[in-house]
Amino acid sequence: MSYRDEIRADKAANREQDRADRREQLAGKLQVAEFQAEQKRQAEADRRKQEAADKKQKAAEKAAKKAARAAKNAKLRRWLKNNPATLFVAFVMVASIVPAVISQIGALQGASVNVGLAGLLAAMLEGGAWAITFMGKQAEDAGREPRKYRIATWATACAAAAVNFWHGLEQYAAHPWVAAVLGGSSLFAIYIWDLKTHGSHGPTRTQKRQEKARRKHAKDRRKDHKKVAEQADKLLSALPFGSLSEENAFIAAWRVAYGTDPGMTPEMYAEATKSKAALGAAFQLGEHVRPELIEAGIEAARMNPFKEIAQTPTTQAGIGLYTPKAGSETVSDETSRNTRAGRSEEELEELVPDALAAAAELVAEGAQISAAGLSKKLQIRREDAMRLRERVIAHRKQNAA
Incomplete structure (x- = not known):
C-alpha cells in the first residue's frame, strides 16, 4: 500500500471513529433525555395521584361533616318531636322571666336605685330562685330529699312576685289586674317547671289501683291471719334488713304455723x-x-x-x-x-x-x-x-x- 493509500485509510478510519463517537454521544444524550422524560412523567403521575388522594380525602371529610350535620339535625328533630312539652315550657319560662326582671328593675329604679344595681338585684331575685330550683333538681336526681330546695325556691319566687305586684300597683293604679299579671310572672315560670319535673312522674291510675288493692290485701291478711302476720313480722325484724320480702316472710310464717303452703291447713x-x-x-x-x-x-x-x-x-x-x-x-x-x-x-x-x-x-x-x-x-x-x-x-x- 502506498503512502497516499495509507493517508486515505487513516483519514477514513478517523472519520469512522468520529462518526462512532458522535453516535455514542448522541446515544448518551438520548438516554439522558429519556431518563429526564421518565422522571418528568413519574413526577406528573405522582402529582396527579397526590391530587386525587387529596381530593378523595377532602370529599370524605366533606361527606363526614355532612353526615355529622345530618345526624345532629336528625337528633334535634327527634328531640323536638319527643319533647314538645319541654320546648314550650322553655318558651313560656323565658316569656315569664324577662318581664319579671324588667318589672323589678323598673320598681327598683322608681325607688331611686342605680340602674346597674337595680339590674343586679333583679337578677339576684329571679336568678336565685332558678339557681335553687336547679340545685333541687340535681339533689332529686341524686336521690336526696329536695323538699328544702323547693321551699326555698317558692319563698324566693314569692319575694320577687311581691316586688312586681307592688310596682304594678304604683305604675298601673288604674288597672290593678296588671299588677296581678306582673306578680304572677315571677311565679308562673316556677309553677310550669314544677309541673314538668314533678307532675308527669307520679304513679298512673293502674298503679294507684294496684297499690290500693295491695294495701287492702295486706290489711285483710293481717285481720284474717293475725297469728301468721305477727310471726312474719318477727321474722322480718330478726333477719337483716332487705334480706327477706314481706311476701316471703308471710309464706315462711305460714309454713311454721301450719306446715303447709299458704292457703291450706x-x-x-x-x-x-x-x-x-x-x-x-x-x-x-x-x-x-x-x-x-x-x-x-x-x-x-x-x-x-x-x-x-x-x-x-x-x-x-x-x-x-x-x-x-x-x-x-x-x-x-x-x-x-x-x-x-x-x-x-x-x-x-x-x-x-x-x-x-x-x-x-x-x-x-x-x-x-x-x-x-x-x-x-x-x-x-x-x-x-x-x-x-x-x-x-x-x-x-x-x-x-
Whole structure:
C-alpha cells in the first residue's frame, strides 16, 4: 500500500471513529433525555395521584361533616318531636322571666336605685330562685330529699312576685289586674317547671289501683291471719334488713304455723282427704258404668280442688277406665286363669280381706285399684295381684249394689 493509500485509510478510519463517537454521544444524550422524560412523567403521575388522594380525602371529610350535620339535625328533630312539652315550657319560662326582671328593675329604679344595681338585684331575685330550683333538681336526681330546695325556691319566687305586684300597683293604679299579671310572672315560670319535673312522674291510675288493692290485701291478711302476720313480722325484724320480702316472710310464717303452703291447713287437708275417700266410696264401680253415672263423675271431677288427681270419672272411685282396653290387666277368660302360675285359688281367697284394705288405702290416696298398686301394698307377684284385683272389684261392686 502506498503512502497516499495509507493517508486515505487513516483519514477514513478517523472519520469512522468520529462518526462512532458522535453516535455514542448522541446515544448518551438520548438516554439522558429519556431518563429526564421518565422522571418528568413519574413526577406528573405522582402529582396527579397526590391530587386525587387529596381530593378523595377532602370529599370524605366533606361527606363526614355532612353526615355529622345530618345526624345532629336528625337528633334535634327527634328531640323536638319527643319533647314538645319541654320546648314550650322553655318558651313560656323565658316569656315569664324577662318581664319579671324588667318589672323589678323598673320598681327598683322608681325607688331611686342605680340602674346597674337595680339590674343586679333583679337578677339576684329571679336568678336565685332558678339557681335553687336547679340545685333541687340535681339533689332529686341524686336521690336526696329536695323538699328544702323547693321551699326555698317558692319563698324566693314569692319575694320577687311581691316586688312586681307592688310596682304594678304604683305604675298601673288604674288597672290593678296588671299588677296581678306582673306578680304572677315571677311565679308562673316556677309553677310550669314544677309541673314538668314533678307532675308527669307520679304513679298512673293502674298503679294507684294496684297499690290500693295491695294495701287492702295486706290489711285483710293481717285481720284474717293475725297469728301468721305477727310471726312474719318477727321474722322480718330478726333477719337483716332487705334480706327477706314481706311476701316471703308471710309464706315462711305460714309454713311454721301450719306446715303447709299458704292457703291450706292440716285440717283442710284432712277434710279434703276425707271427702275424697267418701267420693271414692260413692263411685265403687267396675269397668262398665252407666252413662248418667259417668256424667255425674265428670261433674264431680270439675269441682276437684286438687289438680294432681286424675280427672276421669271412674278414677275417682279408684277403679280405672270404664271401657276395657286392649292389653288390659283384667283377664276373665277361664282358660287363661287356669294356666296362670302363682298362688292357688284358696291362697288368693285368704288374701281378699288384706286386698280390700289395700284397695281402700289406694282410693284414699287418690290412686286407682291397679294390679301394680295391690302388688306393692301386699308384696305379692303381679300375676297374683291381677287375679286378686278381680276379686276386689267384684266384692266392691257387690257392696255398692
